[in-house]
Structure formats: structure tokens, C-alpha cells
Amino acid sequence: DAKTTQPPSMDCAEGRAANLPCNHSTISGNEYVYWYRQIHSQGPQYIIHGLKNNETNEMASLIITEDRKSSTLILPHATLRDTAVYYCIVSAGGGNTGKLIFGQGTTLQVKP
């Protein structure tokens, strides 16, 4: 699975959009981009995933560049409860291909 690079930490003001970047320059054509987050003392929570097209759900939007070498997770109106570690993971999908490898992620601190 391709490796990802994320900034170790970011701050965001409450009510503003949080834009979390992820670089995955070695991504393969069959690999998806997944985003998870982990709020303190809880198990990771799935947020969103995508292959080529931008995706949006009730939690967030995922913007993937045309060359697929980077992506951005957007939380449109961050709240204090969005303070968490956010993980960007690249892995092949479409079959039972096994584990997701979690890196160190980005610690997002939402401030009042």
C-alpha cells in the first residue's frame, strides 16, 4: 500500500472550515484514499473514502487532485467535538485485501 504524508498538527477556529491535506504521490491506480479519525480514548471512526472523484457525505468532503497524488479532507464547519487525530490511508479496495496501515495522522485542535 502507498505511503501517505500528513502534517503532524493543525489548528482551526470553531465554525470555520478545517482543511486537512494528505500527500500520496506513490498511489496506484487501484488504491482508494480513506480518512478516519480518532477522538481521544475511542476507536477510530470511518469518515469517507474515494478513488478518483470528489466525495461528500454528512461528515465531510474529500477532494482528490486530478493526478491523485494528494487529497484534502474538508470539515465544512468545525466544532469542538471535531478535535481528534485524523488519519489519511491509501489502500487497494474492491476485494478482501486485508489491513489498513495507520500512520501518525494529523492532530486537529478546534479552538473556540
Added chain:
Amino acid sequence: GAGVSQSPSNKVTEKGKDVELRCDPISGHTALYWYRQSLGQGLEFLIYFQGNSAPDKSGLPSDRFSAERTGGSVSTLTIQRTQQEDSAVYLCASSLPGRLGGYTFGSGTRLTVV
């Protein structure tokens, strides 16, 4: 059930004792994964099940660790002769074939070896 259930939620054991950690995946999720997370660290993959078989055991740290899954459902992670370095939160996740929609994680078992 509605989510992935893990038990116990907390376990304190003496060094050298064996422990069993249980995971009940979401009904219909054929893939099941065990991870562990030491204090302040990232998630470390342990083992992956597809049905009752484990095609990837590459993350098990030693032969003191083993896991099984029966009936394509419940999984048990067993740690024999526990050591202090085994202290961590052990997380279980399950997913549909192809991981459509991603994994769903349980709340974990916090293991403390004293």
C-alpha cells in the same frame, strides 16, 4: 448488533497470566481485524480474518499471541504469559467484503499488565 462489541472493556492482569479478549463483529461483516495501540502511539496491525481463516498474521508480535474466529463471527485474541509491554488498548474492527464504506471499530479493550 448495531456495532462492533468488545469485551471486557478493561482488563488488569498479573504478569505471566494468560488473557482472552473477545470481539463480536457487525453481523454480515466477513472481514475482521485486530489492532493494538500503546499509550500515545499509533495503531499497530496484528491480524486479519476473512471468514474463519487468517490470511495475514504478519502483525502478531510473538508466538505468545494467537487469535481465532469461529462461525465467521466472534473472534478471540489470546495473549499467553503476558508481559508489561503487552499493556495497550486492543481494538477490533470489521468490514464488508471489499471494505465498502470502510471499517467499523469497536471501543477496544484496555489491557494493563501489572
